[in-house]
Amino acid sequence: MATKAEISKFVKSQKSIWLYRKVQKAFEDVLSSMSDEDYREATEGLYLMVLHESALGQLMHFPRSKGKFKILQLSIATKAPDYILRYVIAHELGHGMQKRNWKKSDKGRLEASADAWAKKWGFPRDEKVEKWMNAVTKPL
Numbered sequence: 001m002a003t004k005a006e007i008s009k010f011v012k013s014q015k016s017i018w019l020y021r022k023v024q025k026a027f028e029d030v031l032s033s034m035s036d037e038d039y040r041e042a043t044e045g046l047y048l049m050v051l052h053e054s055a056l057g058q059l060m061h062f063p064r065s066k067g068k069f070k071i072l073q074l075s076i077a078t079k080a081p082d083y084i085l086r087y088v089i090a091h092e093l094g095h096g097m098q099k100r101n102w103k104k105s106d107k108g109r110l111e112a113s114a115d116a117w118a119k120k121w122g123f124p125r126d127e128k129v130e131k132w133m134n135a136v137t138k139p140l
């Protein structure tokens, strides 16, 4: 398991969450639930792009990265409870473990896999999560 200091250093290095203490805490909670191996994989070359709901856009500069990097975009829904933030962060980091983007032939497999990672780290898509998401998200 990664140390608290390592996790704190990673979270502090992410400039898009400087103003969002609640999100920093949720990331710390999720990352500290991972095995050392999962933590390394999940955070390697990872940049966060995080915005609260009423912000319309954001542009950030990142240092050049050798090889592959990944960006996790997170929109903070107004009034999103901590358990939702933690689930969404764990689910998105689960996508990071897949090491590639979705393609049509994957159908729902990568979503199920991201949920399996989230569950492994202790953040399952349970009834409470489903209920909240169904109440606030509308299909486009």
Ligand SMILES: [Zn+2]
Pocket: 091, 095, 110, 111, 114
């Ligand atoms: Zn997903």
